[in-house]
Amino acid sequence: MRKFVSGARKLTKISTVVLAMSACATLAVPTEVSAADASKIIIMVGGITKMIYLPAKLTEQLGYFKDEGLDVELQSQPAGVDAENELLAGAVQAVVGFYDHSIDLQSKGKEVTAIVVFGQVPGEAEMVATKSAGTxxxxxxxxxxxxGVTGLGSSTNFLTQYLAAKHGISSTQYSVLPVGADNTFIAAIKQGRIDAGMTTEPTISQLLKTGEASVLVDMRTVEGTVKALGGLYPASSLYVQRSWLNTHKAEAIKLARAFNKTLKYIKTHDATDIASKMPKDYQGKDKVLYVQAMQNSLPMFSADGRMPVGGPETVLQVLAGFNPNVKGKHIDLSKTYTNEFIPQNK
Incomplete structure (x- = not known):
């Protein structure tokens, strides 16, 4: 009997300790902090200073996120594929990157959906180093x-492969080197580490000004893109995981509304006005060059954020032209984008 009472007392003490520990654990994570974390939306940008992704920072600068009651934090990775990986890992809620990733990922069994399309065209150019222009x-x-490409598996890599494949050249017949963007891309050209490479503004204008490279394929305009790719190629966009979208439609509506306002702002202001809204460190040492690069980029942007008609089909055709993951697979394009959250034009 004594042994039974003694054991019962020990169990009572243990239970008390466990309950106390549980209480401490509960107190250690205040509900207010959890709620605050849950309300923040982290957007990873595949190179925040690139002109193709201008709407991300401009929306923040114009205060449109706050106007919608959103707590948005912008982060940056040098290449779109790195931003994509952050999304799939659950580290961020959204990505500003190229729409083509949504098709590529669906072929791998992962679903992401573009909810705002910024660029009707890639806004990129294949630049050939002056030293290699003769050959x-x-x-x-x-x-x-x-x-050169921004990163392996990036959209610059996709487009490079397609443009070469159009001429019957497979990816085994040339080398691809990930060199990032901006200064690292310029350094790769200067140092002769790449013969040519795909990049964006303002890097394109910087290389043209110094004479260190020239444009080989220009996809900054609708005309150039149709010539190179056969149609409109919706590119820079805001995309999210389908699972997040299904449970955060209110946030999706606010994000789409904020970016819709920014795209309208871009269409109603000139390059000088827009450049003045951007952080000074984005402009570098040459403000005139930055404004010129901005001017070169403005035609690429959508007026409202809707997916252009025929755009997804062009992207699918391009990817299927060289990507074994996509070629021959059924891709449900309706799951790769939606116009559902874009405000109706007034």
């Missing part, structure tokens, strides 16, 4: 050359 007159001449 590279078109993408038909890249056999045996080293081509």
């Amino acid at each position: 590279i007159k078109s993408m038909a001449d890249v056999k045996g050359k080293t081509l």
Whole structure:
């Protein structure tokens, strides 16, 4: 009997300790903090200073996120594929990157959806180093050359492969080197580490000004993109995981509304006005060059954020032209984007 009472007392003490520990654990994570964390939306941008992703920072600068009652934090990765990985890992809620990732990921069994389309065209150009311009007159001449991309698996990598494949050159017949963007891309050209490479503004204008590279394929305009890719190629966009979208439609509506306002602002203001809204460190040492690069970029942007008609089909056709993950697979394009959250035009 004594042994039974003694054991019961020990169990009572243990239970008391466990309950106390549980209480401490509950107190250690205040509900207010959890709620605050849950309300923040972290958007990863695949290179925040790139002109193709201008709407991300501009929306913040104009105060449109706050106007919608959103707590948004913008972060940056040098390449779109890195931003994509952060999204899939659950570290961020949204990505500002290229729409083509949504098709590529669906072929791998992962679902992401673009809810706002910023760019009707890639806004990129294949630049050939002046030292190599004599031997590279078109993408038909890249056999045996080293081509720069922002990152392996990035949209610049996708487009490079397609443009070469159009001329019958497979990815095994040239080398691809991930060199990032901005200064690291320029350094790769200067140092002769790449013969040509795909990049965006303001890097394109900087290389043209110094004479260190020239444009081989220009996809900054509708005309140039249709010539290179056969149609409109919706590119820079805001995309999220489908699972997040299904449970955060209110936030999706606010994000789409904020970006819709920004795209309308871009269409109703000139490059100088828009540049003045951006952080001074984005402009670098040459403000005139920055404004010129801005001017070169403005035609690429959508007026409202809607997916352009025929755009998804062009992107699918491009990816299927070289990507074994996509070629021959059924892709449900209706799941890769939605116009549901874009405000109706007034």
